[in-house]
Amino acid sequence: MTKQSYLQENHIDYIDYKDVATLERYLTPHARIQGRKRSGISAAHQRSLATAVKRARFMGLLSYIVQ
Numbered sequence: 242m243t244k245q246s247y248l249q250e251n252h253i254d255y256i257d258y259k260d261v262a263t264l265e266r267y268l269t270p271h272a273r274i275q276g277r278k279r280s281g282i283s284a285a286h287q288r289s290l291a292t293a294v295k296r297a298r299f300m301g302l303l304s305y306i307v308q
Contacts, residue, residue: 246282256289258296262302268294271308 247266248256256263267275267282267290274294277287297303 245282246280246286248282248286256286256293257292258300259302260293261297263296263302264290264297268303270307272304 247253247263253263258264267280269275274291277284280287280290282290294303298305
């Protein structure tokens with residue numbers, strides 16, 4: 242039996258860049274995007290997560306770095 246990710250458990254098909262709480266789950270303490278092995282999500286979700294994080298950073302919802 243494989244472990245389901247947070248996205249699959251909550252039936253999230255589209256990762257919205259405005260949902261900052263969900264995006265922060267997949268960031269390291271240094272505000273970097275976690276790798277696929279560590280986050281446990283599928284490759285398709287990882288790609289859409291990266292796009293959503295980059296859009297949120299550009300819009301100013303997430304920071305690029307943590308000091």
